[in-house]
Amino acid sequence: MRALPIAIACALLLLLAAPAAAAERPPHFWHTAAQAVAIADKQPMVRRLAARDPSLRGRAHVADLGLWLVVYRDARGVKARVQVEDRTGDVLEQSPYAYPRTGGRLGSARVNAELIALALTIVLLGFFFDFRRPLRWRNVDLVALLSLGAAVALFDRGHPLVAVPLVYPPLVYLGARLAWLGFRRADRSGSPLGTWAGNRVLVVGLAALVLGRIAANLLIGGVGDVGYASVFGAASIHEGWPLYVADHAHLDTYGPITYLAYLPFELIWPLKNLVHGYLPAAHAAAITFDVLTMLGLLILGSRLRDRRLGLMLAFAWAACPFTFLTLIANTNDGLVPLFVVAALVAFSSPVRRGILIGLGA
Template identity: 40%
Template sequence: MQLHREQALDVRRLICAALLAATALVGLVAAPAALAQTPQTTQTTEAGGSPALLPRAPSDPEALSRPQTLGGRPPDHRLTGLQAMAIAGRSAKVQASLRKHRTARPEVFLKGPSRWQVSWFTPGTGDARKEIAQVLVDDRSAQILEAWTGPQVAWTMARGYPGAFGRKVNSPWVWIPLSVLFVVPFIDRRRLLRVLHLDLLVLVAFGVSVAFFNDANLDVSVPLVAPLLAYLLARMLWIGLRRRDEDRERPVLPMLVRTSWLVVALIFLVGFRIGLNLTSSNVIDVGYSGVIGADHLVDGTKLYNNFPADDEHGDTYGPFAYEAYVPFEQALPWSGRWDSLPAAHAAAIAFDLLTILLLFLAGRRIRGPGLGVVLAYAWTAWPFSLYVLNCNSNDGLVAALAALVLLVASSPASRGAVAALAGFSKLAGLALVPLLAMHGARRGTWRRIVATFTASLVAVSALVWLPILLRGEPLHTIYDRTIAFQASRGAPFSIWGLYDLVTLQHAWQVVAVLIAVGAALVPRRRDMVGLAAMAAAVVIGLQLGVTYWFYLYLVWFFPFLAVALFARYRVPDPA
């Protein structure tokens, strides 16, 4: 930070800092108007990328090196490389994989000071060379510690390591009570077969998939997600397109408890969430990226294609995903490494509290304080919002911007400003632009509304991008690091990536585009319920078509979905 003070008079940095402050001001002005993978391990490598030959294993428990000979015992080791390879070859997983890949050959490494890693590779170079099995052997006990095949070889985040995502939030003693608190207050004892009950149960049913994911069982966790998302998509389309409901008398939201009790529970849950974040959470690469990007922005250095090796692809988001972290990184400066990252914790907590506040304000504007309390409570009780908070990821920013859209929805200019911030945080937000541009447009007024929306969208987009463009960063580099990288990104966390269903995936992506465009053009409910339902449908349709999908993305559409579900009812105001 001393270097920052010494360079405080640098003109270019002053300009960038001013632009960043103006960008943050846009978000603050609009509000009143209104992971992955786990951290990558470091390895001792040669110039060609292969682990180096060392006389002694490194002390870093995750670093790889090659033994000097397979027949001799490295210093302080009991096993030879040949013995470790023989032990690893006994794994039933490995034997099954080798029957499918008969040309694969083993390579032996030292992993840290006390373990061996035996990996089987198919022959070839570059992309043709593929690691198809990996086994870790404990040197002291001569036992297999881990054995991985298939996508879990390359994707360490798919191995179910305890606490890799969210630490204590994965405990049944936390997750199950939250799920109960999310559903039970809205049960109608007189009509147990209400569709609303099923909607809420589907939202907590994603937790079953998480349980299998934490058990490293992708063949169960991944297929469970698609039908749940498909159900929510169908429900949002059903609600958003049923225009005849608009003029009907609204029934009272069935609740087992009074709204005042939800206020008490809301206060308790907010304190619990912050406490859990501070005492038992971790920062995944997504939150780390925000801190690095904020540091680069203020330093005046390049943002894209300039990230450290332990977060090489952290520059895959829009500029606002990094600009939003600037106040937190300046207050709690980055140390230059992947440590506890207090700035990421502070940002995640701030995004979470902002989402709660904006949902309350949006609900109060739509239907009164009672709805505001219900929306804020639903967010705090839903386990996946805590999952995001405890991962300290930037997905909380996406949720906050979704809630802000709901708050400013009556103003075309404000919608355009927030659409720019959302679209240039995570680029998927751009899919909402057609719907938001046409909201409230009627015969004779649509040109004025669309023009106002577009002017605001363009102005704020320019403000967001100016700090990047002033550095002279090439547009082709930005494109390669963001859109091109995301489009070509493979992963085993969707049915498309796990089962290689490329043709079906492309077919669904066409459907998702039609939903995004059709939501803006087809007749639908013109109230906030209709807007929220169709916005949720657009985001869910998009998520159903991506190869790289993860549970953190659920919060992207939750504010929209919550309004679509609960704003159809009259909610008693708290006493």
């Protein structure tokens, strides 16, 4: 059954990709079609097929994201397909997707990730739900936030028609709640965020959550196209490649700020080719963005009121199942809350606030 989506994806790719002239390099490519075929010809699988059938011939097509797709046919049809990365000449593993997948284990560890997210949901409720006054608005806010988990779980199990409508009730509630808070008369009595836990419990719990999040990222986290494209852009800056070109087969997906944010991590763990079994630069970037956001929340809470509020804000972030799922996906989504929190920390300075908001946008 796994071969069926691969065959369908390759067939669609062939419809979209035009056969390239053998001796000419397509725009922004390093290799010609003839060179791509020569690389694919050296693969053991192709050699075995050619030994059995001398009439087997390969033809290179320009695929997406700087890839060559070499298709081998005989009189009876397609016998093999080989993906060749253009810049390095590496042969890629077969994938049913249009982009090269990394070797992250998020797919195989999906159940574990969901169980961890469920455990974090219980922790968040246990620390911040006021069981003595269950009808408080703070409790309703918390339940509305966590109700998004139902949509995430259903979508992950292939029920988008049910999952997508479930996103709207908490969003409508959020809009109405913010409007009510914004237009009502200011009430500064007390704090809207509270917990039964003392500061020592919050510190120990926060440390445990942070270490657990980092371990989960390293052990079960995967890297998809978003994390890969971010590292690829940083590698383009590092290697002096053009960031934005007219060719659709180029990873010019995000703005330069994203690529610059990933550059320090790519310098430490350089991108060598399109296939990485781990892609440590993406893992390191996601973990760093997450930890810096929590540090920012600690500072923000201390400036708004006291250190306890900062601890509660950071703890709530660490215990939130959605920030956890974002972290182990190793996307660049962590940059947005990082800049938002930094802008709030720098709110008293119009210049710094404006710069950080601009960077986040």
